[in-house]
Amino acid sequence: MIDIVKAYEDEFNKLVELYEKNTNDNSLKNKGVASIIVSGNKVVGLNTLKGIDVKSKTRGDGVVIIDVDIQDNTVIPIPVHLCTGFLEKKGEQLLQFNYNIGANVKVRFKSHCILTKIEKLHHKMISQMYIGKNSFVTYEDEHFHDENGGIFVETITYAKLDKNAFFQSKFYATKTRIGRINVVMDFDLDDYAKADLESKIYGKKDDKIDIQEILRLNGQYSSGIAKSSIFATDSTEANVINEAYGNGAYSKGHIECNEVVKGSNVLVSTVPILKVVNEKSELTHEASVGRIRQDQLDILMSKGLDEEEAVNIIVNGLIS
Amino acid sequence: MLRLENIKYSRNSKEIIKGVTINFEDNKITSIIGSNGVGKSTLAYIIMGLSDYKPNDGKIYLDDKDITDFSITERARLGISLLWQEPARFEGLTVKDYLSLGGKIKLDVIKDALNLVRLNPDVYLSRYVDKKLSGGERKRVEIASCILLKPKFLIMDEPDSGIDLMSLDMIVDIMKYLKDNGTGVIVITHREEIATHSDYSYLICDGKVLKSGVCSDIIDYYRSTCDLCDNVNAPKENLI
Numbered sequence: 001m002i003d004i005v006k007a008y009e010d011e012f013n014k015l016v017e018l019y020e021k022n023t024n025d026n027s028l029k030n031k032g033v034a035s036i037i038v039s040g041n042k043v044v045g046l047n048t049l050k051g052i053d054v055k056s057k058t059r060g061d062g063v064v065i066i067d068v069d070i071q072d073n074t075v076i077p078i079p080v081h082l083c084t085g086f087l088e089k090k091g092e093q094l095l096q097f098n099y100n101i102g103a104n105v106k107v108r109f110k111s112h113c114i115l116t117k118i119e120k121l122h123h124k125m126i127s128q129m130y131i132g133k134n135s136f137v138t139y140e141d142e143h144f145h146d147e148n149g150g151i152f153v154e155t156i157t158y159a160k161l162d163k164n165a166f167f168q169s170k171f172y173a174t175k176t177r178i179g180r181i182n183v184v185m186d187f188d189l190d191d192y193a194k195a196d197l198e199s200k201i202y203g204k205k206d207d208k209i210d211i212q213e214i215l216r217l218n219g220q221y222s223s224g225i226a227k228s229s230i231f232a233t234d235s236t237e238a239n240v241i242n243e244a245y246g247n248g249a250y251s252k253g254h255i256e257c258n259e260v261v262k263g264s265n266v267l268v269s270t271v272p273i274l275k276v277v278n279e280k281s282e283l284t285h286e287a288s289v290g291r292i293r294q295d296q297l298d299i300l301m302s303k304g305l306d307e308e309e310a311v312n313i314i315v316n317g318l319i320s
Numbered sequence: 321m322l323r324l325e326n327i328k329y330s331r332n333s334k335e336i337i338k339g340v341t342i343n344f345e346d347n348k349i350t351s352i353i354g355s356n357g358v359g360k361s362t363l364a365y366i367i368m369g370l371s372d373y374k375p376n377d378g379k380i381y382l383d384d385k386d387i388t389d390f391s392i393t394e395r396a397r398l399g400i401s402l403l404w405q406e407p408a409r410f411e412g413l414t415v416k417d418y419l420s421l422g423g424k425i426k427l428d429v430i431k432d433a434l435n436l437v438r439l440n441p442d443v444y445l446s447r448y449v450d451k452k453l454s455g456g457e458r459k460r461v462e463i464a465s466c467i468l469l470k471p472k473f474l475i476m477d478e479p480d481s482g483i484d485l486m487s488l489d490m491i492v493d494i495m496k497y498l499k500d501n502g503t504g505v506i507v508i509t510h511r512e513e514i515a516t517h518s519d520y521s522y523l524i525c526d527g528k529v530l531k532s533g534v535c536s537d538i539i540d541y542y543r544s545t546c547d548l549c550d551n552v553n554a555p556k557e558n559l560i
């Protein structure tokens with residue numbers, strides 16, 4: 001049975017409803033799907049499966065601490081769902097996830113942040129992750145906001161990948177306006193470990209986007225890709241820093257930043273930092289800044305799409 | 321009916337369209353002919369409502385509704401569309417995605433449209449509408465897209481450009497297909513093989529309608545008169 005904290009049943013239901021509306025997915029009520037549901041600064045719903053242990057507490061200062069432990073050799077076929085929401089109009093939501101993932105684990109996480117109907121919010125999520133030997137972990141994070149831009153999101157992830165571990169992360173905030181966002185992903189890779197980081201963000205009006213992705217390729221034969229795609233319109237400001245450090249022998253890293261801009265008030269910058277410490281390491285980078293053309297918009301609008309739909313189609317194609 | 325009433329349009333203080341009045345009939349093929357640079361494409365953009373092509377004077381009506389101030393999207397939703405002379409390219413969008421833009425369309429219907437433009441669906445559905453399609457392939461995909469939209473009026477700006485000569489009959493078949501399926505076709509062309517299938521023709525010169533009538537008469541006139549006229553874009557007063 002899904003453990004719905006009785007006192008918060010109402011909030012649980014409201015969030016689940018919002019989630020289903022935004023994602024067309026009804027797995028939060030499915031007891032075959034592991035899930036952690038956070039509303040404001042408390043866990044309101046929890047469903048664990050064999051091999052996963054979740055403990056949560058709200059600290060005196062309001063930070064919600066969630067420890068997720070996954071035992072060695074656990075294989076979870078259906079993604080673990082994390083859903084965080086905020087049902088008030090204003091406030092602060094501070095979350096700290098500590099993941100301790102054993103060896104030979106196979107798990108996927110799907111995280112959704114539903115921050116709609118909000119005037120002003122600071123949402124900060126710090127994740128510390130240890131991924132054991134030979135484990136395979138994917139983490140997909142998608143944000144749903146609304147169009148007023150009063151949200152400041154900070155998502156900071158520190159991860160350590162043990163030998164031959166694999167981690168893939170996808171961070172998406174493309175469906176609605178982001179507000180202000182600061183993404184930091186700092187990854188430390190042991191021998192033969194592999195990380196694949198991707199973020200896609202759509203900025204509108206005076207949104208401000210900061211992304212920093214760091215690959216510390218410490219182990220021999222470790223490898224990583226850090227790829228960011230930004231679509232900046234109106235007077236969005238976006239700063240992307242991708243870093244790769246080739247410390248281990250035969251480590252391989254690739255960092256990439258693609259920006260699509262529309263409008264003349266957009267301010268975007270991308271800075272690659274590559275440091276080859278071990279001469280047998282190999283690092284590459286790629287960057288591009290593209291523009292949407294009026295004839296592309298016109299042709300899509302002549303098929304009945306409005307400008308926003310047309311922009312979305314072009315951008316999704318460009319940053320796919 | 322789509323009606324242009326005394327449309328005038330200037331660009332950089334140069335008058336390009338100098339008072340055009342035309343009634344385009346439903347379910348008919350109307351051709352627009354004329355020499356290079358007389359304002360045919362400009363007229364097409366004015367009808368579609370592109371942002372830089374708002375007329376300085378005159379009105380556009382669709383079935384008595386004044387649409388002069390409508391956006392491209394609004395006009396498209398009322399059933400006006402345009403086959404672009406050189407359609408734009410899109411990265412990351414497959415032919416299948418592109419042909420589904422107008423809404424939920426059954427795959428079989430999409431395949432039928434590709435067959436009409438003589439593109440093998442098995443080969444082309446998964447291709448991208450990007451720079452890798454040849455000019456003619458891109459144009460054919462665009463024609464298929466216009467067919468699927470089932471517009472009330474479709475302006476075809478040189479539908480044969482980029483299409484090999486062997487396939488001119490395909491363009492003619494498609495114009496007829498559109499007409500049979502409820503579309504009023506407005507075709508801008510330099511080709512007699514195409515114009516000859518129209519129900520009515522307009523000859524444009526210097527931003528004005530120089531003459532209109534059944535196509536054969538207009539082509540005869542164009543041949544006999546315009547060929548001799550060295551005043552392209554400045555017809556002698558006695559010709560008008």
Ligand SMILES: Nc1ncnc2c1ncn2[C@@H]1O[C@H](COP(=O)(O)OP(=O)(O)OP(=O)(O)O)[C@@H](O)[C@H]1O
Binds near residue numbers: 355363
């Ligand atoms: N963006 C522009 N700025 C300035 N003048 C323009 C612009 N676009 C078109 N014109 C001018 O307007 C006139 C009409 O151009 P238009 O493209 O409508 O001609 P057309 O009849 O379609 O010619 P063609 O048969 O060559 O396609 C031409 O003199 C052209 O040079």
Ligand SMILES: [Mg+2]
Binds near residue numbers: 360362405477
């Ligand atoms: Mg033209």
